Amino acid sequence: MASALLHARALALVTAARLLLPRRGTAATLRRLGPPPRAGGRVDTDAALLAVRRASRVAGGACLPQSVALAALLRRDGATPVLVVGCQRYENRTWGAHAWVRVEGTVLDPDPCGEHADLAWYRSEDDWQPGSPDEAGQDAERRG
Numbered sequence: 001m002a003s004a005l006l007h008a009r010a011l012a013l014v015t016a017a018r019l020l021l022p023r024r025g026t027a028a029t030l031r032r033l034g035p036p037p038r039a040g041g042r043v044d045t046d047a048a049l050l051a052v053r054r055a056s057r058v059a060g061g062a063c064l065p066q067s068v069a070l071a072a073l074l075r076r077d078g079a080t081p082v083l084v085v086g087c088q089r090y091e092n093r094t095w096g097a098h099a100w101v102r103v104e105g106t107v108l109d110p111d112p113c114g115e116h117a118d119l120a121w122y123r124s125e126d127d128w129q130p131g132s133p134d135e136a137g138q139d140a141e142r143r144g
Contacts, residue, residue, distance in 0.1 A: 003047070003051075006043060006047060006048065006051045006073075007051045007054060007055065009051070009073060010048070010051035010052045010054070010055040010069060010070075010073060011055040011058060011059060013033055013052075013055075013068075013069035013072050013073055014052060014055040014056050014059045014061050014065055014066060014069040015055075015059045016032075016033055016069075017029060017033060017061065017064075017065035017066075017068040017069045017072070018059060018060065018061045018065045020032060020033070021064060021065055021068065026064070026068065026083070026085075026122060026128075026130070027122060027128045027129065027130055029068055030068055030071060030072065030083065030122055030124075030128035031127065031128050033068065033069070033072035034068075034071055034072035034073075034075035034076060034081075034124060034128065035075070035076065036075075037075060037076060037077060037078040037079075038076065038077075042074075042077050042078045042079055043073065043074065043077040043079075045074065045079070045103055045106065045108060048070060048073050048074055048077075048108075049070060049108045049110060051073070052066050052069050052070045052073065052110050053066070053110055053111075055069070056110065056111075062111065063098050063099045063100065063109075063110060063111040063113070064085075064099040066099075066110035066111055067083055067084075067099040067100055067101050067110055068083065068099075070101050070108060070110055071083045071101050071122070071124065074101070074103055075124045079103050079104075079124075080103070080104075080123075080124050080125050081101050081102065081103045081108075081124050082101065082102045082103070082121050082122065082123050082124065083099060083100075083101055083121070083122040083128075084099065084100050084101065084102055084118055084120070084121055084122075085097065085098070085099050085118075085119050085120045085121075085122075086098050086099075086100075086116030086117050086118050086119050087116055087117060087119055088114060088115065088116040088117065096113075096116075097116075098111075098113055098114075098116045118132075118133045119132070120132055121133060
């Protein structure tokens with residue numbers, strides 16, 4: 001039963017993220033979908049990642065809506081996720097962007113696609129205000 005509820009919540013959040021992101025932007029969408037946690041225990045991060053991946057098969061959505069949904073899901077259940085936006089220069093000399101989530105040093109990537117350098121972070125503990133890794137007083141990490 002808990003798994004079905006988690007999957008339903010993930011589907012609702014992925015769908016909402018796909019609708020809100022173009023209109024409101026990333027920070028406002030995160031604030032809307034990922035309010036401060038309610039009372040209760042934490043959801044398992046691996047289960048949440050799987051639920052978001054499955055939800056995206058139904059609702060669609062690239063890495064950003066999936067990562068927003070995952071961050072919101074984890075935040076609602078008491079975790080302190082960080083949404084990370086990064087970039088990579090491909091062999092054909094074009095640039096690509098990607099988004100993923102970090103929780104307590106663990107990378108959760110709903111749509112893995114290789115190593116990207118961190119550009120911006122949206123921290124749940126900072127009310128989802130965007131910032132750079134350097135602003136946080138930490139070296140930019142690479143995600144692989």
